[in-house]
Amino acid sequence: MNCISLKNVSYKYPYMEEFALQELNYAFETGKCYGIIGANGSGKTTFCNLLRGMIPHFFEGDLTGDVLIEGNDVRNWDSNLLSTKIGYIFQNPFTQISGIKDTVFEEIALGLENLGVEKEVLIDRVIEVVKLLKLEQLIKKNPNNLSGGQKQRVAFASIIAMNSDILVIDEPTSQLDPESSAEIFSIINLLKEQGKTIFLVEHKVDLIAEYTDEVIVLKDGRIALSGSALDVFSNIDLLQMGVMLPQAAMLSYDMQKANKAFDTIAITKSQVIDQIKQRVGV
Numbered sequence: 001m002n003c004i005s006l007k008n009v010s011y012k013y014p015y016m017e018e019f020a021l022q023e024l025n026y027a028f029e030t031g032k033c034y035g036i037i038g039a040n041g042s043g044k045t046t047f048c049n050l051l052r053g054m055i056p057h058f059f060e061g062d063l064t065g066d067v068l069i070e071g072n073d074v075r076n077w078d079s080n081l082l083s084t085k086i087g088y089i090f091q092n093p094f095t096q097i098s099g100i101k102d103t104v105f106e107e108i109a110l111g112l113e114n115l116g117v118e119k120e121v122l123i124d125r126v127i128e129v130v131k132l133l134k135l136e137q138l139i140k141k142n143p144n145n146l147s148g149g150q151k152q153r154v155a156f157a158s159i160i161a162m163n164s165d166i167l168v169i170d171e172p173t174s175q176l177d178p179e180s181s182a183e184i185f186s187i188i189n190l191l192k193e194q195g196k197t198i199f200l201v202e203h204k205v206d207l208i209a210e211y212t213d214e215v216i217v218l219k220d221g222r223i224a225l226s227g228s229a230l231d232v233f234s235n236i237d238l239l240q241m242g243v244m245l246p247q248a249a250m251l252s253y254d255m256q257k258a259n260k261a262f263d264t265i266a267i268t269k270s271q272v273i274d275q276i277k278q279r280v281g282v
C-alpha cells in the first residue's frame with residue numbers, strides 16, 4: 001500500500017523565483033525506510049516539509065500537483081491530525097526538547113498530554129517507550145541538562161510515544177559522536193522492525209546504505225536518481241550530483257580499476273566481508 005504519493009509536484013517558496021522542488025513523482029510504500037540524499041541546497045529539508053504536510057499547511061508559496069497522504073490530498077488533511085500521523089525528528093536535538101518540562105518523563109509525556117490522552121494510558125505508554133529505548137537512568141533528570149546524544153534519544157522517545165505511523169527524520173546524528181550515532185541508528189532499526197514508514201535525511205551515506213530500503217537522490221529540487229540502495233549506490237554518476245559513495249562502494253570501484261573486481265558491487269561493510277570470504281574460499 002502507498003502511504004504517500006507525489007504526482008507531478010512542484011513547490012516555490014513565497015517571493016522566490018526558483019522552484020525549490022520540481023516535477024516530483026513517487027509512490028512511497030507503507031513500512032519501507034527511505035533515504036533522502038543530495039548536495040547542500042538540493043531540497044532535502046523542503047522535501048521533508050512537503051512529506052509531513054508543513055507545505056502547504058505552514059509554509060505558503062506555490063504548490064502544484066498532488067500530494068496524497070493515505071490517498072487523501074494533503075490540502076484536505078487537518079494539520080493537527082497530520083502532526084500526530086507523521087512524526088518529525090529535528091536535526092538539532094536542542095530544538096526538539098520543549099524546555100518547559102522538569103523531567104525526562106514529563107518531556108516524553110508532553111505530546112500525549114497535549115492530545116488529551118487519559119493519565120493512566122499516558123503513564124503506561126511512557127513507561128513502555130522508556131523501557132524500549134532503555135532510558136530508565138534518565139527519567140528523573142532535567143531534559144535541559146542532558147548531553148546532545150541523550151537529548152536526541154529523548155526526542156525519539158517523545159515521537160515514538162505518539163505512535164505515529166510515518167516518521168520523517170532530518171539528519172538525526174549530524175551533531176552526535178559515533179557512539180551516540182550508533183545508539184540512534186539502533187532506535188531507527190527498532191522503528192523499522194515495528195513496521196513504521198521512515199524518511200531519513202542523512203549525509204553519512206554509509207549509514208543510508210546500511211539501513212534504508214530505497215534511496216531518493218535530489219538535485220536542484222528534482223529526483224535525479226531513485227531505487228534500491230544497491231541500485232543507487234552502484235551508480236557512479238552519484239559523484240556528479242555532489243553525493244559521496246559509501247566506502248564499500250568506493251572500494252568496489254577501486255578493485256575494478258585494479259582488475260580485481262568483486263563479483264557484485266558491495267555497498268556495506270558486511271557485503272565487502274562476504275566478497276572477500278568468497279574470494280579466499282572461507
Ligand SMILES: Nc1ncnc2c1ncn2[C@@H]1O[C@H](COP(=O)(O)OP(=O)(O)OP(=O)(O)O)[C@@H](O)[C@H]1O
Nearest residue numbers: 013014016020038039040041042043044045046047
Ligand atoms: N524558507 C525558505 N524561503 C525561501 N527559500 C528557501 C527556504 N528554505 C529553503 N529555501 C531554498 O530552497 C532550496 C532548497 O533548500 P533546502 O534547505 O530544502 O535544501 P537542503 O538540501 O535541505 O540543504 P542543506 O543540505 O544545506 O540543509 C534552496 O535554494 C534554499 O535556499
